[in-house]
Amino acid sequence: MIEQSPALILIPPFLVAILVALVGFRYQKVCFPLTVLSLAGSVVACVVTLMRVIEGGTIRYFIAGWAPPFGIEFRIDGLNALVAVTVSSVGLLAAIYSKNRVPAENPDKVSQYYTLFLLLITGLLGMVITGDAFNLYVMLEVAALTSYALIAMGPKRATLAAYKYVIMGTIGASFYLLGVGYLYIKTGSLNMFDIHEVLKANDLFGSPAVLVAFIMITVGVWIKMAFFPLHAWLPNSYAYAPTTSSAILGPLVTKVMIYVMIRLTLTVFGVEYTFIQLEWSNIVVWMSVLAILAGSISALAQTDLRKMLAFLIIAEVGYMVGGVWLADETGMIGAIYHIIADAFMTLCVFLFAGILFAKTGKRDLSAMDGQFKKMPLTLVGFLVGAFSLIGIPPTAGFFSKWYLIQGGINSGHYEYVIALLISSLINAVLFFRMIEIAYFGVKPAEGHDHNHSSDHDSGRSEASASMLIPLLITAAILLLIGIFNKDLVAIITDFVSPFNIASGAR
Amino acid sequence: MELFEAISTKINYWVYIVIMMIGLFAMISKNNLIKKLIGMSIFQTAIILFYVSIGVKEGATIPILYHDQVHAAHGDHGEADTSHGEHGAVESHEADIHINPDDFTNPLVHVLMLTAIVVGVSTLGVGLAITQKLHREFGSIEEHEILEIIKSGK
Amino acid sequence: MSPTNITSIIPVLACLASLLAVLPIVLLRSKPNFREGATFVAGFLKFGLVLSMLPTILDGTTISYTLWEIVPNLTIGFRVDGLGMLFALVASSLWIVTSLYSIGYMRGLKEHSQTRFYSFFAVSLSATIGVAFAANLFTLYLFYEMLSLATYPLVTHHQDKEARTGGRTYLTHLLTTSIGFVLPALIFVFVKTGSSMEFAGSGFLKGYIGETEALILLLLFTFGFAKSGLMPFHSWLPGAMVAPTPVSALLHAVAVVKVGVFCILRVYSGVFGLEFLKELDLGTIITWIAAFTIIVSSLIALSQDNLKRRLAFSTIGQLSYIILGMALLTPMGATGSMMHIAMHAFGKITLFFCAGAIFEATGKKKISQMVGIGKRMPITMIAFFIGSLSIVGIPLAGGFWSKFYLLYGTVQEGQYAMLAVLLTSSLLNAAYFFPIVFKAFFCKPEESQFEAKVEEAHPAAVAALSLTALVTVVFFFYPEPFYSLAEAAASQFISF
Incomplete structure (x- = not known):
């Protein structure tokens, strides 16, 4: 059983997705428990796999026993084990949150919704654990097709956003597919590790075809991760989708694509080629600086809460792309750590946005009016997420910034450091604006009134348990992975250090 | 002359690029949502063509x-x-x-493209479904009309 | 001399004492008397814990405790030395007095959300002691940030429009500078030295960075710890005066602002090392920045009619004394600078208590409305007089000693320009404090705005302000243990 753990990551959500599709529309009530159960199973399998990786190193799992490079291989090391745990647990938390929201927002499509939801998680997990470049494309499309549909289940504007996403997403995935094609021409292999071996053995790095492949794949992945200026599809999609959809897509889709980028640069093309031979580092870091600033500043201009968060995602993508391309070991560690941290903090704020929308029906910031009095516990959960996005210790966001800035200074990219700091400050403005509204109300009293209602709580109404619990768990996770970041970083370092990414200024 | 050689010996690549660009053009410049989807389909087909063509060998x-x-x-x-070459x-x-x-000929790329075709068809399906939903909600499949409806508020 | 070191968990407990008090405070929210009881128990416990370490520290021993390694190579660690002890003593003793005062003030005015108030007060104190006992730059930064956030609800306690504006200024200033300046400087130091950034008596930066880098880092740290109120990042302080007076008193005369200057002193002495600064001749630039703040803020204080705002600007000037003293890079200057942390704290808290007592009893905030108030509230105004004596630096109040050493420091180094600055500022201090006292007592009967009937504020408030005034006088005659602590610390920073 334990040996099969990599396959068991995918099997529960996949099979249950089919089951939900078959049974769900007759017995709508079973959809939610089945979804949660299957995702819990997936989380367990991920954690078991992670434990095995920590103990015994990389796990290679051949699907149906076909040996690579012909068969499809799941190859799980420290990096994707961690990301898989993140993906499955974010999925589980979002699923718990969805309990009341899905029937409320899509009353006649509950079973369809959960089917897509599970397939999305399957696709994302598949992307994370597969070791095969073409298999990755298939999983990418599974995740993409389901997310188009999940977004389109929203109100009017979501449909248009989903349409744009279909177009952009297809272009991105097609570019990726083309790149893989060129790699296949040169190497005759689709297994990522095998491709790297062949490239190295035959010294194919100088080949223009490999360069074309690299450009195609990188651009494709950038489109899918909404790297500025290829981000146009993202804000409206996430802002208008059903709240559960944005709670699952926001944290995961971009982060998994960053994982794919790291996997391709480190494993397929190799550090030597990507960072030294190509000499792209400087340009890409500058692009990420632009992405960070553009994302943050656009977020500042938004009045719609979820749209603001969507722009923050674009800024965060800049953090991670920059962190990877600093070509510095600490920067890479920071970027990988940020994948995990950012998944949870984005989940945290999107869950909160969902709760707020559920409670007030308003999309803009005025929904925060006086919420400190009405739902203090919910606000505490939100505060942790907001502090993490700002980067206040001891939340996870502080430590990811710590490593990223350290990487920036190490490699001498001060522009990146400054961009990170500016973005932190803008985040501070954004979130304290919300906190102020929640604390003071939209229009605070002119003078101060001594006869305020004293300590007893008036009109308190927390979010329902199914929404509150995942929010608080996420907040707790943010604090935990912040305080115990050293253990997490130890795993990441074990993964990154064999690649010998240069440390220090060049 | 060199240019001619570059084109003639790699004709399959040139063809796929031309077809791809036609698709891309349609996706970007057309106003009609269905036409955009047709462009997308052409775009994907170009890639399939590219893959299929790389499996071909003369006299095989x-x-x-x-x-x-x-x-x-x-x-x-x-x-x-x-020796296990690159052809399986x-x-x-x-x-x-x-x-x-x-x-x-190399059968692997063809097998891969079976999957890609399935993916392409599903994408087209999803795209059409979404277009249908748009039509139901906005009463139009022209992008600028829809944008106008949104701008005018509800 | 090689200071010995012992490992003990007491510093951690001293830090946690008030943090853990939050639980009983929240649980006892419906019984105000028990709730305040919990505050007092925690206060005395904390003070006791700090005090218990005093003899060891006076022996020249340091106490340290490492909690855990949070980032590879970086630990959350506590270490108590002379400077930290001095500051912790001031903060923990004044917490008790302030709690006493806040009971009088908050109940007298029937403020809302008192539980929240006391809870965040306790958290702030933990952060303050954490800063005092931090063993390395990283721990220091963590507690510094914690303090910024924990005091926000206190500053904005009234939750009205004015509070929102004040709170906004407060947070923007503090967060911009700490995230924008201190954090990159901190990481830069970490990257360059690769060390755990433990504070050392003589600094640890020497040999790792060049002159330009040192200057940039120094400025980043100096302006980054904006809690010190150094111009041009001072305007949060007057803004934060919207807070209830106990908050202004403890946090803005004692804890928050002192944390700012404390951090700067720590960085100068523990990170750069005074000898290293002297080598690079970086002290001068800091003294001039501080001198500018001293003079300008004193002049602004003169023009303020709102008593609390005048006190706030006075604080800004006094804080720069401390920075200036350390930047003189002489033993006497350093001693005076550290003593001034304590002396100014007791003097200024007395003044704030008085301002609050006046407001609570009469509702007056403006100085122009306080003519003749000495007849109505004699105890308060006498305490106010003692407090201002201490700030100006006139004998019979503890402030004399710190000013004395500061002046001694300037003479020792031959920095007559700074001597002139300090003396001018003292004159200005006198000019903005004594007229208040004078008008309060010696005005023509027709000018007086109060009836000659004695009517003081809530007894708890009066007790608190009398106590601090008394202590201020006591320090003139017996400035221990602060003098010994400051001198011991100074001797470790720089050779006599």
């Missing part, structure tokens, strides 16, 4: 072995190169049978 045939072919191969190509494994039922991979 489909990779299916008949019983007598196996024996013929045994006679003709006794010393054929058996050498099928052998008996230890001393060798088959020249150059005689067969």
Whole structure:
């Protein structure tokens, strides 16, 4: 059983997705428990796999026993084990949150919704654990097709956003597919590790075809991760989708694509080629600086809460792309750590946005009016997420910034450091604006009134348990992975250090 | 002359790029949502064409072995190169049978494209479904009309 | 001399005492008397814990405790030395007095959300002690940030429009500078030295960075710890005066602002090392920045009619004394600078208590409305007089000693320009404090705005302000243990 753990990551959500599709529309009530159960199973399998990786190193799992490079291989090391745990647990938390929201927002499509939801998680997990470049494309499309549909289940504007996403997403995935094609021409292999071996053995790095492949794949992945200026599809999609959809897509889709980028640069093309031979580092870091600033500043201009968060995602993508391309070991560690941290903090704020929308029906910031009095516990959960996005210790966001800035200074990219700091400050403005509204109300009293209602709580109404619990768990996770970041970083370092990414200024 | 050579020897790549660009053009410049989807489909088909074309070899045939072919191969190509090249494994039922991979087109890319076609069809399906939903909600499938409706508020 | 070191968990407990008090405070929210009881128990416990370490520290021993390694190579660690002890003593003793005062003030005015108030007060104190006992730059930063956030609800306690504006200024200033300046400087130091950034008596930066880098880092740290109120990042302080007076008193005369200057002193002495600064001749630039703040803020204080705002600007000037003293890079200057942390704290808290007592009893905030108030509230105004004596630096109040050493420091180094600055500022201090006292007592009967009937504020408030005034006088005659602590610390920073 334990040996099969990599396959068991995918099997529960996949099979249950089919089951939900078959049974769900007759017995709508079973959809939610089945979804949660299957995702819990997936989380367990991920954690078991992670434990095995920590103990015994990389796990290679051949699907149906076909040996690579012909068969499809799941190859799980420290990096994707961690990301898989993140993906499955974010999925589980979002699923718990969805309990009341899905029937409320899509009353006649509950079973369809959960089917897509599970397939999305399957696709994302598949992307994370597969070791095969073409298999990755298939999983990418599974995740993409389901997310188009999940977004389109929203109100009017979501449909248009989903349409744009279909177009952009297809272009991105097609570019990726083309790149893989060129790699296949040169190497005759689709297994990522095998491709790297062949490239190295035959010294194919100088080949223009490999360069074309690299450009195609990188651009494709950038489109899918909404790297500025290829981000146009993202804000409206996430802002208008059903709240559960944005709670699952926001944290995961971009982060998994960053994982794919790291996997391709480190494993397929190799550090030597990507960072030294190509000499792209400087340009890409500058692009990420632009992405960070553009994302943050656009977020500042938004009045719609979820749209603001969507722009923050674009800024965060800049953090991670920059962190990877600093070509510095600490920067890479920071970027990988940020994948995990950012998944949870984005989940945290999107869950909160969902709760707020559920409670007030308003999309803009005025929904925060006086919420400190009405739902203090919910606000505490939100505060942790907001502090993490700002980067206040001891939340996870502080430590990811710590490593990223350290990487920036190490490699001498001060522009990146400054961009990170500016973005932190803008985040501070954004979130304290919300906190102020929640604390003071939209229009605070002119003078101060001594006869305020004293300590007893008036009109308190927390979010329902199914929404509150995942929010608080996420907040707790943010604090935990912040305080115990050293253990997490130890795993990441074990993964990154064999690649010998240069440390220090060049 | 060089240019001509560059085009003629790699005609398949040029063709796929031209088709792809036609698709991309449609996706970007057309106002009608269905036309955009058609462009998308062309775009994806171009890639499929590219993949299929890279599996082709001159004078090669489909990779299916008949019983007598196996024996013929045994006679003709006794010393054929058996190193695992880039064109897949050498099928052998008996230890001393060798088959020249150059005689067969590469089947793997075609198999891959079966998957890609399925993906393409599903994408098109989802795209059409979304267009239908748009039509139901906005009463139009022209992008600028929809944008106007949104701008005018509800 | 090689200071010995012992490992003990007491510093951690001293830090946690008030943090853990939050639980009983919240649980006892419906019983105000028990709730305040919990505050007092925690206060005395904390003070006791700090005090219990005093003899060891006076012996020249340091106490340290490492909690755990949070980032590879970086620990959350506590270490108590002379400077930290001095500051912790001031903060923990004044917490008790302030709690006493806030009971009088908050109940007298029937403020809302008192539980929240006391809870965040306790958290702030934990952060303050955490800063005092931080063993390395990283721990220091963590507690510094914690303090910024924990005091926000206190500053904006009234939750009205004015509070929102004040709170906004407060947070923007503090967060911009700490995230924008201190954090990159911190990481830069970490990257360059690769060390755990433990504070050392003589600094640890020497040999790792060049002159230009040192200057940039120094400025980043100096302006980054904006809690010190150094111009031009001072305007949060007057803004934060919207807070209830106990908050202004403890946090803005004692804890928050002192944390700012404390951090700067720590960085100068523990990170750069005074000898290293002297080598690079970086002290001068800091003294001039501080001198500018001293003079300008004193002049602004003169023009303020709102008593609390005048006190706030006075604080800004006094804080720069401390920075200036350390930047003189002489033993006497350093001693005076550290003593001023304590002396100014007791003097200024008395003044704030008085301002609050006046407001609570009469509702007056403006100085122009306080003519003749000495007849109505004699105890308060006498305490106010003692407090201002201490700030100006006139004998019979503890402030005399710190000013004395500061002046001694300037003479020792031959920095007559700074001597002139300090003396001018003292004159200005006198000019903005004494007229208040004078008008309060000696005005013509027709000018007086109060009836000659004695009517003081809530007894708890009066007790608190009398106590601090008394202590201020006591320090003139017996400036221990602060003098010993400051001198011991100074001798470790720089050779006599």
